[in-house]
Amino acid sequence: MHSADPDLAAAVAAILTHHRHDATRLVQILREVMQQRGYLPPATLTQIASALHLSRAHVEGVAGFYAFFSCHSQGRFRVLFSDNITDQMCGSHELQRRMLDAFRIELGEVSRDGLVSVGRTSCTGLCDQGPALLVNGRAIARLTPARIGALSALIRGGQPVTEWPENLFTIDSHIRRRDRLLSTPLLPGEGIRAAISRGRDATLAEIKRSDLRGRGGAGFATATKWDACQKAPGPTRFVVCNADEGEPGTFKDRELLTHHAQQVIEGMSVAAFVIGAQRGLIYLRGEYPFLIEPLEAVLAARRAQGLLGRAVAGAPDFDFDIELHVGAGAYVCGEESALLESLEGKRGIPRNRPPYPVTHGYQGKPTVVNNVETLLAAAHIAKQGGAWFRSVGTSKSAGTKILSISGDVAHPGTYEFPFGVSMRHILEEAGARDVQAVQVGGPSGVLLASHELERKLAFEDVPSAGAFMVFDRSRDILSVVDNFTRFFAHESCGFCTPCRVGTTLNQQIMGRVVSGHGSRRDVKDLIRVSRLLKTASHCGLGTTASNPITDALAKFRPSFDRRLASMDVLPAFDLDEALAPAREVTARDDAAAHFSEPETTS
Numbered sequence: 017m018h019s020a021d022p023d024l025a026a027a028v029a030a031i032l033t034h035h036r037h038d039a040t041r042l043v044q045i046l047r048e049v050m051q052q053r054g055y056l057p058p059a060t061l062t063q064i065a066s067a068l069h070l071s072r073a074h075v076e077g078v079a080g081f082y083a084f085f086s087c088h089s090q091g092r093f094r095v096l097f098s099d100n101i102t103d104q105m106c107g108s109h110e111l112q113r114r115m116l117d118a119f120r121i122e123l124g125e126v127s128r129d130g131l132v133s134v135g136r137t138s139c140t141g142l143c144d145q146g147p148a149l150l151v152n153g154r155a156i157a158r159l160t161p162a163r164i165g166a167l168s169a170l171i172r173g174g175q176p177v178t179e180w181p182e183n184l185f186t187i188d189s190h191i192r193r194r195d196r197l198l199s200t201p202l203l204p205g206e207g208i209r210a211a212i213s214r215g216r217d218a219t220l221a222e223i224k225r226s227d228l229r230g231r232g233g234a235g236f237a238t239a240t241k242w243d244a245c246q247k248a249p250g251p252t253r254f255v256v257c258n259a260d261e262g263e264p265g266t267f268k269d270r271e272l273l274t275h276h277a278q279q280v281i282e283g284m285s286v287a288a289f290v291i292g293a294q295r296g297l298i299y300l301r302g303e304y305p306f307l308i309e310p311l312e313a314v315l316a317a318r319r320a321q322g323l324l325g326r327a328v329a330g331a332p333d334f335d336f337d338i339e340l341h342v343g344a345g346a347y348v349c350g351e352e353s354a355l356l357e358s359l360e361g362k363r364g365i366p367r368n369r370p371p372y373p374v375t376h377g378y379q380g381k382p383t384v385v386n387n388v389e390t391l392l393a394a395a396h397i398a399k400q401g402g403a404w405f406r407s408v409g410t411s412k413s414a415g416t417k418i419l420s421i422s423g424d425v426a427h428p429g430t431y432e433f434p435f436g437v438s439m440r441h442i443l444e445e446a447g448a449r450d451v452q453a454v455q456v457g458g459p460s461g462v463l464l465a466s467h468e469l470e471r472k473l474a475f476e477d478v479p480s481a482g483a484f485m486v487f488d489r490s491r492d493i494l495s496v497v498d499n500f501t502r503f504f505a506h507e508s509c510g511f512c513t514p515c516r517v518g519t520t521l522n523q524q525i526m527g528r529v530v531s532g533h534g535s536r537r538d539v540k541d542l543i544r545v546s547r548l549l550k551t552a553s554h555c556g557l558g559t560t561a562s563n564p565i566t567d568a569l570a571k572f573r574p575s576f577d578r579r580l581a582s583m584d585v586l587p588a589f590d591l592d593e594a595l596a597p598a599r600e601v602t603a604r605d606d607a608a609a610h611f612s613e614p615e616t617t618s
């Protein structure tokens with residue numbers, strides 16, 4: 017079936033050819049059509065399905081999964097304000113109002129003339145320079161009323177975003193503290209040459225000696241992961257760099273890929289050499305399109321230097337190359353198995369595990385998935401040796417951790433600290449005052465109160481995937497929790513009942529509490545929903561989605577109690593009853609799908 021618009025059909029055909037009619041590139045193909053057209057018309061979905069030999073339902077399912085795709089026109093200019101709490105703290109809601117008033121529209125609406133729509137998106141990874149927004153996918157930071165006025169004028173003028181002044185799109189860099197990884201030079205090829213001359217097993221032994229643990233959140237031992245992948249049966253293996261960085265408050269991978277991309281790619285090459293991979297994939301979050309060209313340039317330069325492609329660094333049996341994939345606005349795609357699904361051109365639904373990616377990863381083949389920072393560390397370890405890395409940190413947390421610090425601090429930015437540093441020290445260096453709370457590791461991490469500032473940054477005490485958001489005493493902690501709760505409800509992929517329903521209920525109940533209409537019964541329900549999410553969710557998004565609520569209830573209970581309208585009002589609805597339709601749809605009626613334990617009859 018042909019598109020009603022022959023020009024669009026021809027453009028889509030060219031995109032399909034560029035991607036070799038490869039169905040695993042479906043997310044990339046849809047991204048490019050979005051860029052050209054602003055939405056995905058029905059005829060285009062049919063054209064893509066037929067060209068890739070996929071069902072129309074599959075293509076539509078993928079198109080409907082990712083927040084940055086739309087099957088309806090969102091106007092010639094689609095503006096999405098970053099909605100992290102740190103953006104809000106810098107006044108993003110007031111700026112949104114200004115823009116909405118300028119075009120006489122409401123949030124999520126397209127203007128009558130089809131010119132513009134204004135909406136919200138989860139954190140855009142620019143918390144050190146917020147408030148921020150995306151316009152037709154391009155990021156603009158450091159918003160002020162004057163900037164909003166200028167943007168509104170440009171939109172009204174109708175000039176394509178590609179013709180707007182380039183300085184509008186400048187992303188600042190704030191690396192404020194460098195330690196072992198960020199201050200040690202590593203020239204292109206130095207890590208991989210050292211690995212080749214040392215040999216596969218000896219390089220793996222150095223990674224083991226370093227005690228390097230994954231920096232993406234779970235803290236899994238990198239050497240164990242690489243070893244398991246190396247030993248998995250079959251000739252084909254993959255290395256994946258997880259650059260999805262979707263956790264609100266995290267932006268350190270953006271800085272690492274801006275200033276240390278060579279070294280991250282060096283780390284991917286070392287991993288490939290150790291496990292015997294031929295292909296690597298970088299999964300870059302869709303909010304960072306400004307990194308696509310620079311990353312492609314680094315890959316091209318390495319190919320020209322003989323550091324990617326055939327016989328890497330002169331090693332006759334080592335052929336390895338890397339391709340770039342770009343996400344499309346789905347936090348869950350940072351979860352490694354969802355990321356693999358997305359890389360295969362599917363919806364980012366987390367897989368059942370086991371089996372794990374090390375044996376059944378990309379396209380069912382053994383795959384190592386590592387965070388950007390883990391790969392950067394591996395590249396340095398290949399050159400400097402494990403002992404060099406191990407010599408800083410604590411007994412259970414070797415090396416350093418790179419943090420993204422934002423919120424109420426004088427110097428927001430990226431900081432590298434040795435593990436073991438206290439929260440108080442970090443806060444002092446970042447210029448924090450009058451601290452009420454710190455959210456370490458993003459909404460899925462831990463909320464610390466001011467009496468906990470002697471605690472240490474370490475896997476064994478306060479672990480962090482990178483985010484470090486600071487709230488002073490002027491901030492309303494319930495609004496912070498409310499923001500995080502809405503984030504999880506928005507980002508739940510909807511695959512499993514406890515998370516789909518639980519995150520929505522948390523959002524509704526927190527909304528009531530924060531607006532002063534909650535009751536003591538609501539607080540009890542929050543606790544029950546949280547328990548359900550933690551124990552019955554399919555993936556890490558659901559199991560951690562209640563962390564902000566449980567932490568805040570444990571540490572900031574008076575803030576809740578002060579806000580409750582009446583301590584004894586009965587709830588407006590029955591939570592277990594609210595779950596009934598979801599139980600029916602998913603054919604689940606076990607204890608975990610209920611809010612209260614079913615009564616035993618014995």
Ligand SMILES: Cc1cc2nc3c(=O)[nH]c(=O)nc-3n(C[C@H](O)[C@H](O)[C@H](O)COP(=O)(O)O)c2cc1C
Pocket residue numbers: 229230231232233234235236258259260261262263347348349350351352353385386387388390391555556557
């Ligand atoms: C909902 C969710 C989102 C995640 N997002 C990321 C991410 O953006 N970047 C990342 O490296 N790991 C993320 N992870 C962790 C990955 O699943 C995985 O553990 C990690 O990429 C492994 O790399 P590492 O061993 O180097 O830490 C996420 C996990 C979950 C459950």
Ligand code: SF4
Pocket residue numbers: 348365366507508509510511512513515516553554555556557558559
């Ligand atoms: S826990 Fe949430 S995000 Fe994870 S699979 Fe279930 S619905 Fe999806």
